[in-house]
Structures are given as structure tokens and as C-alpha cells.
Amino acid sequence: MARMATTRRVMISTAAAWLFGFLIFFPILWMGLASFKTELEAFAIPPSFLFFHWTTENYATVQERSDYLHHAMNSIIIAGGSTLIALLIAIPAAWSMAFSPTKRTKDILLWMLSTKMMPPVGVLVPIYLIYKSFGLLDSRIGLVFILCLGNLPIVIWMLFTYFKEIPRDILEAARMDGATIGRELVYVLTPMAIPGLASTLLLNLILAWNEAFWTLNLSTSSAAPLTTFIASYSSPEGLFWAKLSAASTLAIAPILVLGWFSQKQLVRGLTFGAVK
Amino acid sequence: MATRQTQFLARSLLTPAVGLLFIWMIVPLVLTIYFSTLHYSLLDPGSESFVGLENFRYFLTDPAFLASLQNTLVLVGSVLALTILLGIPLALLMDQPVIGRNFVRLMVIAPFFVMPTVSALVWKNLLMHPVSGLFAWLASLFGLTPIDWFNDVPLLAVILIVTWQWLPFATLILLTALQSLDEEQKEAAEMDGASAVSTFIYITLPHLARPITVVILIETIFLLTVFAEIFVTTGGGPGLQTTNIAFLIYSQALIQFDVGSASAGGLVAVVIANIVAFFLVRIVGRNLEA
Numbered sequence: 001m002a003r004m005a006t007t008r009r010v011m012i013s014t015a016a017a018w019l020f021g022f023l024i025f026f027p028i029l030w031m032g033l034a035s036f037k038t039e040l041e042a043f044a045i046p047p048s049f050l051f052f053h054w055t056t057e058n059y060a061t062v063q064e065r066s067d068y069l070h071h072a073m074n075s076i077i078i079a080g081g082s083t084l085i086a087l088l089i090a091i092p093a094a095w096s097m098a099f100s101p102t103k104r105t106k107d108i109l110l111w112m113l114s115t116k117m118m119p120p121v122g123v124l125v126p127i128y129l130i131y132k133s134f135g136l137l138d139s140r141i142g143l144v145f146i147l148c149l150g151n152l153p154i155v156i157w158m159l160f161t162y163f164k165e166i167p168r169d170i171l172e173a174a175r176m177d178g179a180t181i182g183r184e185l186v187y188v189l190t191p192m193a194i195p196g197l198a199s200t201l202l203l204n205l206i207l208a209w210n211e212a213f214w215t216l217n218l219s220t221s222s223a224a225p226l227t228t229f230i231a232s233y234s235s236p237e238g239l240f241w242a243k244l245s246a247a248s249t250l251a252i253a254p255i256l257v258l259g260w261f262s263q264k265q266l267v268r269g270l271t272f273g274a275v276k
Numbered sequence: 277m278a279t280r281q282t283q284f285l286a287r288s289l290l291t292p293a294v295g296l297l298f299i300w301m302i303v304p305l306v307l308t309i310y311f312s313t314l315h316y317s318l319l320d321p322g323s324e325s326f327v328g329l330e331n332f333r334y335f336l337t338d339p340a341f342l343a344s345l346q347n348t349l350v351l352v353g354s355v356l357a358l359t360i361l362l363g364i365p366l367a368l369l370m371d372q373p374v375i376g377r378n379f380v381r382l383m384v385i386a387p388f389f390v391m392p393t394v395s396a397l398v399w400k401n402l403l404m405h406p407v408s409g410l411f412a413w414l415a416s417l418f419g420l421t422p423i424d425w426f427n428d429v430p431l432l433a434v435i436l437i438v439t440w441q442w443l444p445f446a447t448l449i450l451l452t453a454l455q456s457l458d459e460e461q462k463e464a465a466e467m468d469g470a471s472a473v474s475t476f477i478y479i480t481l482p483h484l485a486r487p488i489t490v491v492i493l494i495e496t497i498f499l500l501t502v503f504a505e506i507f508v509t510t511g512g513g514p515g516l517q518t519t520n521i522a523f524l525i526y527s528q529a530l531i532q533f534d535v536g537s538a539s540a541g542g543l544v545a546v547v548i549a550n551i552v553a554f555f556l557v558r559i560v561g562r563n564l565e566a
Contacts, residue, residue: 259389
């Protein structure tokens, strides 16, 4: 007999869960509200929670004054580019390890994982100097490259755990039926691999979008993605809370939506399959 | 069907990834080791000279190193403790029958997707500002003196921000593990008259041991190199109060332009991270066979 959840118990746990969920979400909500206030109201004490003069002028100002679109475009190019290149390199590698494993496959996988453990700050100096001498500082291509390498181990790992789950019997059955390698790829493997590919793509877009070590250290203006752009609001003359909130809301909104879609894969991707 | 041909194909598919990661791992590391033995300042180009282990002596005996090592340990330790101690009850709560659980999940996971520079600035200004922040207003409601977070307790302020970012991660992993716990086992224990507390201690907690270990190891890897949160809020200060090892190395490299010393520091950071990585790789590796 399944445990009976009494109405009272459900009420209590529901109330508690909503309360704590709301508290955790509150800073984001508060930021969203501040983005619709005037600068004076964003600063005001006591703060107004809902009954203030709602305005969208901050969003307009952010777009006009600070090249927001330019930085957003940088974020899209850097996060998207690094993820796509990482996928192009990772798909064949994960494929071959999942379908033609050798004695060394496990060692190779663990070694790849260990490269992810390298603290970026440990190699900041040489990377900075190499970038400086090749003129890659503050360039999109430089950031694409470094974020791609930084996330490559996670991409390979995620793809590997997904490919591993594709039943091999199906491949053999297709071969028995006389499918060529090409047909096998297009009609059998690709459809089964697409969910795994999609979640890998999503998680890595999120990681690259939010990456804030290399982007802060290797970009200043022309290649600066949103992470660096938002950081410029930390200077004293940038204490415009409503505009900071508007810029921040715009910067996190797309990734919040993607993140909510991919939360199940997040556990798997970030624990390298150790927790499913 | 492992013919020689497919083996060759498999190997050539693997090579680009392995090659790139190998270069990515080896070249910067070798350069870091090389630079760490040089007297090398970007302010004084052309004066590079071999100094052996002098940079390590300088870095390790610098009072800033000890201070930042201590800050790093306090930061990592506190955030780990807070995320797990808060994450377990939160995950247990969300594992209960809750109306609208999916929506609660969305709210709880959200902070993890906020870029570090945004969360740090929102906390610093909108919440923790000593005059106009929400916390100051709440304190005044209760007749308390508002805390000047970034002057009086700067490290605690950073810890709170980072905890807020990582609590969703810990909760989500623990919740995933809880959901895979066998309900029948719990029911059997209850039939035998076990109290909720002993069910938790003898059944739930042992089941959570592995996910907790994974949370600790993965968070440690990321928390050892917390950077953006410090960069945009305190800049390591006041004094050295919020300088962790990552920030110390950054400031030696890109503010003081002391390449040699920063490289020595970088290697120290690599060694610390490797100690953690050693254990994580073993746990993940064990899972790979299962």
C-alpha cells in the first residue's frame, strides 16, 4: 500500500516548499522589479514592491547608450561558436569511444575529465601572454577558442554517456537488413542521438554564456560579452541600479529559459554521469 | 565487428579531441612551470633571468599568500557546509508531495543560471547596500542597525553570494538522488515501526552519501577558483580580506605584472586542485564500470 499523503501534510509541505522556493528566487524577482522602476524609486527607502510607477525607459536607455546589442551579439557569437566547435570535435570522439571501445577508453575518458580540473588561474599567465603576442586579447575568436577547449571535456563526457545508451542491437539489426553505413547513420543513429545532442548543446551554451573568468580577463570592450559588460557597472560612476537591473535582466533572461528546459540534463552533465 | 578498418576509423575520429586537449593541458602548464623559474616582470621587459625556486619562496612566504590561502579555505569550506546543510532539508522538502512541485523546482534552480557578475552586483547593490539595500531596510524594520556588509564582514558577504549560486546545484543533485531511492524500503521500515528520524539516519542518509561526495568534489573544483564574484564586489579588499588564491594570482599577473611570481602561484593552485581531482576522478571512474 502506498503511503497515504494526508491533506494536512500536503498543505504543510506545499506551503513550506513555496516559501523557500520564493525566498531563493527572490533576488532575481527583485532585480526584475527594479528594472521597471525609475532610478529614484530603485534607490528609495522604504522600497516599493509593486505600487510604483512602472516604466520601460531603462530598457530603452540600456539599448541606446551602452551598445547593449553589441555585447549581446558578442555573447551569442562566443557562446554559440565555442559550443558548436566543441560539438564538432566531440561528436566523433564520443562516438568512437562509445561504439568501438578499447582497453584504454576508460583511461582516456578519465584523463579528459582531469583536464577540466585544471584551475584556469593556473594557466592565466601563459594564456594571457600568448594571446598578447598573437593579438588575440579582446578578440571574439580568442574567447571562442578558449571556451571551446575549456568545455570540451564536459561535451565529450555528456555525449559519451548518451551514446552509450543507444542499444547496439539496433545497429546490428540494421546491418543485417543490409543498411549501409550512411543509411545507418541517417536513419537509425541520428534520430536516437538527437535528444542527447540537444541537451549537451543546451548545457554548454549555458556554461559558455555565463563563463566569467576568461571573459573578464581576456576581453575589455570590442569583444566583451555580457559578463564583462555587466561587470563594468561595478565602477562607482555606474551606480544606476535600475539600468543595471534592466541590463542584467536582459542578460540572464534567455539563459534562464534555456536552463529551465535543461535542468534534468544539468545534473547528469555536471556530475559526469555520476548522479543520474 | 572490430575489424582493423573500423579500429583505424575509431582512432582517427578520436585523435582531434585527444590532440587538442593534450596541447591545451601541456603547453600552458609547461610555460607556467618555465615562467615560474624566471624573474619576469612585464613592467621591465628584457630583464628575464633564471632564478630557480626564488619565485616559490617569494610567493609562499608572502603574507598575502597565507591570508589568501586562509580566505580560500574559509570560502570553500563555508559554502560547502552551507549548500549541503541547507540543500539536504530543501531536497527532502521538495521530495514530499508538493502541489506545483515543478514550479517550485524552477524557482529553486534559477540562481544557478544567473551569470556570476549579475548575481554579485545584484546582491551587492540591491540587497546588501548599507543604506538603500533591501537588507538594510529589513534591519531597520526590526530596529536593528543595518550591516555594512562589504566593509564589516566582506568575506561573509562573498560567502553568502556564492552560497546562493551553488545551493540550487546541491539541492538538485540531492533531489535527483532522493527520487531514485526505493520507496518500498522506506515503507518497510515504517511498517516495522521506525520513526521518521531513524528512517532518515539509517536509510536516506546512507543513500545520499555518494551524491553528497559528488557535490563536495565538484563544488570544490569550482569554488577553489571563485573569481568574478570577488572581482566585481570587493576587488579582494578591504586590505586582503576577500583575496582568495585565484584573485591573488590574478592581481600579481595583471595588476602588478609579476609574471614569475604569478606563475609560481598558478602552480600552487594547480597542485591544490589536483589533490581534489584525484578523489573525484576515482569516484567517477568507479561509476564508469558499474
